[in-house]
Amino acid sequence: EAGVVQSPRYKIIEKKQPVAFWCNPISGHNTLYWYRQNLGQGPELLIRYENEEAVDDSQLPKDRFSAERLKGVDSTLKIQPAELGDSAVYLCASSRGAGIMNTEAFFGQGTRLTVV
Amino acid sequence: QQQVKQSPQSLIVQKGGISIINCAYENTAFDYFPWYQQFPGKGPALLIAIRPDVSEKKEGRFTISFNKSAKQFSLHIMDSQPGDSATYFCAASMDSGAGSYQLTFGKGTKLSVIP
Numbered sequence A: 001e002a003g004v005v006q007s008p009r010y011k012i013i014e015k016k017q018p019v020a021f022w023c024n025p026i027s028g029h030n031t032l033y034w035y036r037q038n039l040g041q042g043p044e045l046l047i048r049y050e051n052e053e054a055v056d057d058s059q060l061p062k063d064r065f066s067a068e069r070l071k072g073v074d075s076t077l078k079i080q081p082a083e084l085g086d087s088a089v090y091l092c093a094s095s096r097g098a099g100i101m102n103t104e105a106f107f108g109q110g111t112r113l114t115v116v
Numbered sequence B: 001q002q003q004v005k006q007s008p009q010s011l012i013v014q015k016g017g018i019s020i021i022n023c024a025y026e027n028t029a030f031d032y033f034p035w036y037q038q039f040p041g042k043g044p045a046l047l048i049a050i051r052p053d054v055s056e057k058k059e060g061r062f063t064i065s066f067n068k069s070a071k072q073f074s075l076h077i078m079d080s081q082p083g084d085s086a087t088y089f090c091a092a093s094m095d096s097g098a099g100s101y102q103l104t105f106g107k108g109t110k111l112s113v114i115p
Helices: none
Strands: A005-007 A010-013 A019-024 A031-037 A044-050 A053-056 A065-068 A075-079 A088-095 A111-115 B004-007 B010-014 B019-025 B033-038 B045-050 B056-059 B062-067 B072-077 B086-095 B101-105 B109-114
Touching: A005 A088, A010 A019, A019 A088, A019 A111, A031 A075, A044 A065, A044 A075, A044 B101, A075 A088, B004 B086, B010 B019, B019 B086, B019 B109, B033 B062, B045 B056, B045 B062, B045 B072, B072 B086
Parallel strands: A010 A111, B010 B109
Antiparallel strands: A005 A019, A019 A075, A031 A044, A031 A088, A044 A053, A065 A075, A088 A111, B004 B019, B019 B072, B033 B045, B033 B086, B056 B062, B062 B072, B086 B101, B086 B109
């Protein structure tokens, strides 16, 4: 079974430029998460999708961040414009869906963003 | 507000020793407590998890001890090996509606096992 696939692995951009990250979850997983992991910190949730619906985006800085999950499969996370403080690893994860037995989240390798 | 507090921040253990990492949580609604292991350049991967209806769960060399009244849980790694060197995250989760769960992570513990 293929794992969660993210691209690109690394991205270096100048501040004020836009950037986008792509995630392909595990096949059949209905729930998709985007996390941000700052250096030396644990992952922090940005947004959670159940199928194509964003059910929790309370931690997403909506002035500059946007996300979409068309057709309830792949997802993209966009930052426009990027700021120096956005430098972090952006992790995508997926899980089967609702219910305590389906809670295990499988993570991708992440995209390391550096804003200069 | 940090809902899951993890300690220590870093840990050095000799090969064959016991590694112990502690976590404390605040929200009594949490009902699923996983530990994730992360190697450099990789995403976190589930190591072991426990629910609050049991006080201990063991899988191989890894054991979770859970104290519901104290709102604390810990990870014990027996016979620690250099290959266990990684960053470990505790997490807590609860039903956020319609059976959906999402994780709140601790800040992580960097474990180094020296030969």
